[in-house]
Amino acid sequence: MSGYLTRRFLHSIIIIIGISIAVFVISRFTGDPVSIMVGPDTSQADRATIRKEFGLDRPIPVQYLFFLKGAVQGNFGKSIRYEEPAFRLVLQRIPATSRLIFFTLLWALVFSIPIGILSAIKRNSFFDVVGMTFTFLGQSIPSFWLGIMLIMTVGVYFRLLPISGYGDGDIAHIILPSLTLGAFEMASFARITRSSMLEVLNMDYVQTARAKGLSELIVVVKHSLRNALIPIVTILGLHIALLMGGAVITEQIFAYPGIGWLAVQSIYNRDFPVIQAIVMTVSIGIVATNFLLDIIYTFIDPRIRYVREK
Amino acid sequence: MRRKRIVLGGLLLISSLIFSILFFGLRAQPAECQTRVRVAQGAEPTRLDPDMHRENVSNTVILHIYDALLERNQNEEIRLNLAESWRFLNDTTLEFKLRKGIKFSNGEPFNAQVVKYNIERVAGLLPGAKKTLNPPGWESVKEVKVLDDYTVQMITKYPNPVLLSLCAQKYMVPIEYTKKDNFESLATKPIGTGPYVLKSWMKGGELVLTAKKDYWKGAPKIDEVIFRPIPEDATRIAELKVGNVDIIANLKPDNIKEIEAEKNLTVKYAPSARTAMIFINTEIEKMKDVRVRKAINYALDVPSIIKNVMGGNAYRVSTVCPKNFVGWDPQEKFYDYNPAKAKQLLAEAGFPNGMDATILTPRGRYLNDVQACEAIAGMLTAAGIRTKVNAVEFGVFAKQTQAHQIPEMMYAAWGNPHFDVLETVQAVLRSGEMFSWYSNKQMDELIDAAKQTVDPKKHEDLLRRLLRLMYDDPPFGFLYNQRDIYGVNKRLNWAPRPDEDINLYGAFLK
Numbered sequence: 025m026s027g028y029l030t031r032r033f034l035h036s037i038i039i040i041i042g043i044s045i046a047v048f049v050i051s052r053f054t055g056d057p058v059s060i061m062v063g064p065d066t067s068q069a070d071r072a073t074i075r076k077e078f079g080l081d082r083p084i085p086v087q088y089l090f091f092l093k094g095a096v097q098g099n100f101g102k103s104i105r106y107e108e109p110a111f112r113l114v115l116q117r118i119p120a121t122s123r124l125i126f127f128t129l130l131w132a133l134v135f136s137i138p139i140g141i142l143s144a145i146k147r148n149s150f151f152d153v154v155g156m157t158f159t160f161l162g163q164s165i166p167s168f169w170l171g172i173m174l175i176m177t178v179g180v181y182f183r184l185l186p187i188s189g190y191g192d193g194d195i196a197h198i199i200l201p202s203l204t205l206g207a208f209e210m211a212s213f214a215r216i217t218r219s220s221m222l223e224v225l226n227m228d229y230v231q232t233a234r235a236k237g238l239s240e241l242i243v244v245v246k247h248s249l250r251n252a253l254i255p256i257v258t259i260l261g262l263h264i265a266l267l268m269g270g271a272v273i274t275e276q277i278f279a280y281p282g283i284g285w286l287a288v289q290s291i292y293n294r295d296f297p298v299i300q301a302i303v304m305t306v307s308i309g310i311v312a313t314n315f316l317l318d319i320i321y322t323f324i325d326p327r328i329r330y331v332r333e334k
Numbered sequence: 335m336r337r338k339r340i341v342l343g344g345l346l347l348i349s350s351l352i353f354s355i356l357f358f359g360l361r362a363q364p365a366e367c368q369t370r371v372r373v374a375q376g377a378e379p380t381r382l383d384p385d386m387h388r389e390n391v392s393n394t395v396i397l398h399i400y401d402a403l404l405e406r407n408q409n410e411e412i413r414l415n416l417a418e419s420w421r422f423l424n425d426t427t428l429e430f431k432l433r434k435g436i437k438f439s440n441g442e443p444f445n446a447q448v449v450k451y452n453i454e455r456v457a458g459l460l461p462g463a464k465k466t467l468n469p470p471g472w473e474s475v476k477e478v479k480v481l482d483d484y485t486v487q488m489i490t491k492y493p494n495p496v497l498l499s500l501c502a503q504k505y506m507v508p509i510e511y512t513k514k515d516n517f518e519s520l521a522t523k524p525i526g527t528g529p530y531v532l533k534s535w536m537k538g539g540e541l542v543l544t545a546k547k548d549y550w551k552g553a554p555k556i557d558e559v560i561f562r563p564i565p566e567d568a569t570r571i572a573e574l575k576v577g578n579v580d581i582i583a584n585l586k587p588d589n590i591k592e593i594e595a596e597k598n599l600t601v602k603y604a605p606s607a608r609t610a611m612i613f614i615n616t617e618i619e620k621m622k623d624v625r626v627r628k629a630i631n632y633a634l635d636v637p638s639i640i641k642n643v644m645g646g647n648a649y650r651v652s653t654v655c656p657k658n659f660v661g662w663d664p665q666e667k668f669y670d671y672n673p674a675k676a677k678q679l680l681a682e683a684g685f686p687n688g689m690d691a692t693i694l695t696p697r698g699r700y701l702n703d704v705q706a707c708e709a710i711a712g713m714l715t716a717a718g719i720r721t722k723v724n725a726v727e728f729g730v731f732a733k734q735t736q737a738h739q740i741p742e743m744m745y746a747a748w749g750n751p752h753f754d755v756l757e758t759v760q761a762v763l764r765s766g767e768m769f770s771w772y773s774n775k776q777m778d779e780l781i782d783a784a785k786q787t788v789d790p791k792k793h794e795d796l797l798r799r800l801l802r803l804m805y806d807d808p809p810f811g812f813l814y815n816q817r818d819i820y821g822v823n824k825r826l827n828w829a830p831r832p833d834e835d836i837n838l839y840g841a842f843l844k
Binding site for chain 1: 377380381386521522536537538539540562563564565566568569572573575576578
């Protein structure tokens with residue numbers, strides 16, 4: 025197993041280096057950063073001084089090495105808009121976005137897995153039809169529309185929950201954004217759980233378990249669910265990247281001070297250092313999460329460990 | 335079978351229990367405080383160093399923390415503030431007598447040395463200090479002399495008629511506190527002599543100010559002011575409706591009825607310092623003829639654009655000078671809406687069959703910019719100037735205008751921090767300027783003369799002469815200045831200002 029994990033770790037490092045090259049090259053394609061930093065009335069002499077100050081007068085490969093060295097040390101330069109270290113700004117926003125993603129996944133798993141299981145067990149029943157209709161809606165409704173609708177109904181009409189902001193980090197402020205962000209995930213997870221459960225429930229070993237006289241609870245939870253969860257874990261890794269993309273819109277709607285909102289502001293203001301810091305931090309986060317999920321796989325399904333070691 | 339039902343029921347019960355607890359049990363209860371006011375703006379402040387920003391969102395916070403030597407009142411007239419008196423000793427020497435006994439919130443005294451230090455910083459005369467981001471004009475200062483603890487003189491290289499206006503925007507920062515780290519702390523931990531002090535600031539979240547009970551002009555009537563950035567219009571409106579915020583800025587005309595329908599809310603208006611105009615590119619041969627430019631003005635039904643496109647949220651201007659600006663002419667004349675005359679002028683100019691033209695506009699930068707241009711293009715086309723609208727993103731628009739490459743016409747709304755039309759004409763009319771596509775020697779001379787004249791009456795007379803010339807030889811299609819719209823909770827007694835700053839000193843809860 026350690027050989028497998030070492031290989032996966034090395035893969036992760038290569039991916040991160042690839043991302044750093046992409047981030048660096050793309051940022052250079054967008055034009056001369058100095059023309060973005062200074063006003064149109066800045067003299068050529070001042071521009072040259074700034075270019076030197078930021079190391080932009082060096083050859084591109086040398087600039088990349090400096091960028092990589094800085095990135096390793098968490099130094100992406102100062103934000104053009106805030107005049108603060110870019111990485112510090114990103115770090116300040118990580119707790120809010122992490123909480124948002126955590127609660128989004130929590131709702132998604134807490135609601136979707138029972139719905140998926142029940143729909144599979146009660147296939148073609150009224151519950152199944154209603155459940156699958158809602159999952160269809162969850163996957164179809166755009167998050168910006170759902171967010172505004174939740175604000176209008178839950179926030180303004182019923183006045184049950186805070187509409188926007190972070191408050192003191194209390195859970196009430198996270199419910200609406202995480203439900204908005206989680207609607208698609210809930211629907212996806214519920215559909216995958218259902219189809220996966222249906223497949224597993226028809227397998228011979230499940231029939232055998234039933235024939236042995238085991239209770240339905242044991243058959244469903246112990247024998248079927250464990251195998252049915254493998255596809256969920258797979259898409260969980262993929263969906264974390266999707267959630268980061270979704271957070272950009274959701275955080276903007278709910279004025280939720282996370283990385284997504286900072287990304288939008290930084291793009292509007294062409295705040296290069298912050299954009300680079302965000303892309304690198306998020307990418308590393310996604311690569312690290314997928315690495316962790318690879319480890320989790322080996323616990324859920326020993327065959328994976330066995331096959332890969334073989 | 336029975337067990338199965340129990341299991342299923344249990345799963346449902348647990349799910350609904352978690353949902354109920356989270357949904358109903360954890361509703362945030364806003365803390366009640368009679369003298370707390372929340373303001374929602376579209377963005378958050380960048381830095382709280384008053385000299386290192388150029389935007390209203392930051393300025394709205396900053397003006398509560400700091401004081402300037404002078405200030406603008408609700409009507410934008412310049413009044414005394416930290417200064418007890420001012421006088422021009424000659425065209426290039428301005429003397430201030432300062433108020434005594436005023437202290438910064440960290441205990442440092444306010445005196446003539448502080449003024450010298452501050453003005454030298456923004457004039458680029460303070461050794462080791464970074465270049466600041468104040469509006470242009472401070473570079474005219476040559477020297478700052480301290481005569482005694484409470485008397486200071488500013489000596490300029492040439493007469494500067496907007497020097498007083500600059501002094502009304504230059505907030506004073508303390509010496510010792512800023513010397514320690516070359517102004518670094520000021521960005522996030524501001525220290526001023528103003529009516530409020532910063533209590534907390536969570537980036538992306540709430541910025542909380544608390545009232546200074548011993549403020550030298552008297553304690554503020556609102557104990558706590560909270561600024562929140564809410565970028566989404568619909569969310570800002572929703573927060574106002576539920577009472578979580580008391581003022582929202584940048585309300586769109588389409589949302590006015592929605593706010594007015596709420597019994598606890600009202601809509602407030604202020605004329606903006608932003609004047610919309612059609613820049614005519616006289617560097618293109620066919621636009622050089624004054625008859626073509628007059629035809630453009632006769633073709634425009636400006637009151638109709640204000641009513642139907644701007645929803646009534648604009649005030650017509652005869653040229654480029656709104657009523658509350660220095661230079662406004664009480665005897666101003668407006669072009670009539672007369673498409674027949676426009677056609678006749680075009681024919682006289684050698685275009686009996688009309689002409690083709692394009693109008694460039696940014697998309698979404700100014701209030702209803704593209705819609706206004708569509709209406710303008712329709713009116714011009716009806717009068718014989720077949721106009722196409724080229725609406726582009728602001729980045730593209732800025733790049734084209736800065737490269738001095740525009741088609742026959744361009745729509746833009748020009749801001750003016752000094753409420754003096756000189757600022758506008760210097761930038762958009764003076765020959766050779768980046769945003770000027772027009773050249774007129776007589777007008778240039780008047781601009782240069784006004785720039786050198788600090789005597790208010792003579793200064794204003796020169797500008798009025800200029801505006802009359804401009805009316806006769808129009809370099810622009812004359813339009814309107816915008817109206818800023820705010821949604822406000824009726825419990826708050828507060829009035830908006832033309833400079834877009836939201837000032838809560840003096841406001842109170844009913």
